[in-house]
Amino acid sequence: MVHSDFTVSASRPPQAPADQNHPHTRDSLAKDMRTLGLRSGDLVLVHASLKSLGWTSGGAVAVIQALQDVLTPWGTLVVPTHTSGLTDPTRWQNPPVPPEWVPQVQASLPAFDPERTPSEWMGAVAETLRTWPDVQRSHHPHVSFAAWGADAAAIVDDHELSMSLGEGSPLARLYDHHARVLLIGTNNCTSLHLAEVRAGTATAITQGAPVLRDGQRQWVQFSDLDYDDTHFADILDEFAAAQPAHTSTGRLGSAVARLLEQRPLVDFATGALGRKVE
Template sequence: MSEKERALIARTHEQFGTCLTAERLKNDLEKLGVSSGMTLLVHCSLSKIGWICGGPVTLTQVLLDLLGPDGTLIMPSHTCDNSDPKYWQYPPVPSEWFDIIRQSTPAYQPDITPTLYMGKLAETFRKWPGVLRSEHPQHSMIASGRKAKLIIDKHYDSCSEQSPLARLYDLYDNGYVLLLGVEHENNTSLHLAEYRFYTRNNIEKNFINGASVINSQTNKPYWFQWNDYDYHSEDFNQIGYAFDSIQGNTNIGKVGLAQCRLMKQHLLVDFAINWMNQNRMK
């Protein structure tokens, strides 16, 4: 057992006197507002919640049970290592490796390629029976439930109108975002706002993106490049906290040890576009 896990056990025991169970998580999530029939995009730091008996399997099952047969659970399954190495920073690699990496990176395959930096919950959910995954080689998303196919289908562009984020927005009052122990800097829906901010202000795509994909003719990997926006999240916490400050926008409460947020995605996106117009244009 690692020291990190020992510390997590100690914090959980100090706060609750026992480990976190499915029943406790269910009660906390219901108090926050998670309910049957929602289409719910979840971002999660499992360790912030506390020591859960059954870990990510327990939390995944609790979320699916709460959403019920009419609900849909969504998580990001991004693969940022399938990208141009010249942009890597955490950590960077020597420039003489760039061409080798481009030529040698395995092509994105929805059923095989693991997530990266998405956390244990998303990687567990990726392997869950019946989960669907979108086709984008870097910014894929995974979903299970009534609207799963609608959400992940035809994911042609990172965070644009042809993305799961836009399909969630289209659901309006039935489309929600849940932040479990993470801040708005991890709130991927703000990239949809960013995309709309760019396009409505006639800002051109000036970022050359790349990924290894399968050539449908030869069934072999090749390096594919496209023009994209240079998305960033430096001001996402500012945007999110401003959104939270308006009464009725965000349900804030504890799930286990973690401060968590539940919000309607379309309200957040519309607010963020206006915020960017007022602040990024200065």
């Protein structure tokens, strides 16, 4: 996922893409979102590549404001705020950790703090919302979600440690609440991990993380899955072709965006993943 903006210098303004003849703004993005089908009162999980939007006046802040304008206080905006740097260092690959370092790394990683720990690799829009007023964040040390709006607490509370993207996760609460998924310039779609859990296609593993318990840092281990997004882009295309009534595709700024119904998507992906491993 791309998570960088145009670079702004004092001497030279950022350059717009060759095919962009006007800046995108809070108002124009909100108009595009409504055209795509997003509505007041919607509950939506957003994955966004800010760079894909093109030259946007206000950057990630404008994107969030546009989403809030469309959803209104009766809606709910959710983003992934994952923290892969707090996973078990024995599993790190890019780069791997020398085995002799592992005990020290496990002992020294700062404990996850939902108010202070920044997200990693989630993009500027997600990280900006994480710090937004009145946003709530789930307490999982690896795969937390942040939410703003009417149903924020119902989505992020009680995120279970084990099986982190399964039935005890915000993804399952989004499913229960008939949420929608908005993909802006990306095929990253965390909801498909819920389908992985339900399809039983992922490998069981033991994970570890530094957490706070009664104000004290502890390293804890828990059961999870080795999640795999290899087939996600194909599944999204197959779902759009098979169930067009549950998918809307269009331009959002300069990006190609998809608005999908999460429950039909997860149900479809659960079956598709099962067939792919047969």
